[in-house]
């Protein structure tokens with residue numbers, strides 16, 4: 201039986217809290233640990249279902265992955281050294297896990313079947329398979345959705361590849377495969393996407409060169425690389441912190457601090473946008489951890505105004521549009537978001553589910569093929585019962601809506617939240633938010 205969760209109007213959210221580790225960095229830390237020689241110690245790994253599925257896939261391929269106290273230890277097998285032959289690998293709900301691991305499997309001497317849940321089995325994989333096939337990955341059949349039977353090889357060839365969509369997952373898959381090919385593999389991106397793979401490859405000792413020319417970035421990795429195991433501290437996930445920041449802004453008398461959040465500029469479009477909307481939000485105690493910038497983020501309740509968000513900002517806040525749309529409902533005037541095409545191919549069509557959620561709560565909103573407009577500041581009735589469509593971010597965004605709306609908001613499936621944010625409801629309770637579970 202799925203458990204539904206109801207959010208009730210709340211006020212005076214207070215406290216200093218930490219959110220779980222960054223999802224993107226957690227996947228990458230496990231993967232690079234497995235491709236390194238020696239031992240990698242990961243502190244603060246996100247123990248969400250997506251990341252654990254990647255850990256299990258790496259273990260099935262022959263890496264040692266174990267929890268020791270609060271840390272995770274990965275015993276790597278070296279680049280190209282994942283020699284076990286699992287019949288299948290199940291990535292559950294995780295697009296990042298499946299796509300990055302396609303880049304890894306491309307360079308191993310292994311034939312295996314990639315599978316996932318219903319949502320992942322609908323998502324496009326061609327964007328990753330196309331460049332990987334050019335490098336030498338064998339894909340059985342014509343389909344570009346899971347399940348897929350893939351055979352890797354120790355004879356990959358390096359390529360130069362211009363990203364047809366601004367996707368860090370595609371970039372990362374090609375770079376991970378490139379580690380296994382002789383010579384240099386280059387990915388060219390016209391719009392910057394999250395750069396954790398590049399940063400972490402360099403942390404693990406790979407040779408990475410990054411050049412900027414004619415508004416394009418070229419990232420080159422030198423293959424037949426030798427990575428060595430490292431310690432990695434995973435900072436708090438800004439995409440998870442976004443729900444707490446939004447809750448503080450749209451409720452009365454809030455003053456919260458979220459400690460140790462990743463503030464890499466390729467990830468902070470949401471926070472920049474909030475400041476433009478008038479949010480009382482500060483980065484405090486900015487520092488660096490494992491090659492990534494980190495800060496404590498203090499957020500107070502604030503009156504907000506609608507803004508226009510340009511399409512170029514989309515890659516730096518791609519996962520934050522559902523929660524931004526919720527914030528916009530509480531801001532005066534119109535908020536217009538452009539360049540949202542990629543939202544249609546996330547865990548569910550996030551543009552459609554965001555619009556449906558807003559409307560179910562009585563908010564005036566409209567969507568085009570890749571745009572969303574929200575007319576805010578007219579009062580938010582709430583009262584909706586939301587179908588989450590196996591989408592963790594829709595679930596959390598609409599619960600936050602319920603904390604500020606006049607009437608409670610209920611989501612149909614609370615379990616999906618553990619995909620990226622285990623302990624979400626408990627953490628919100630410690631801040632003073634009212635969330636109630638009900639069996640359905």
Ligand code: S3P
Pocket residue numbers: 223224225296366367368369370372393394518519542
């Ligand atoms: C991710 C990249 C983004 C993002 C996803 C995680 C990553 O996807 O939506 O949650 O870790 O590389 P795309 O790069 O496909 O847009």
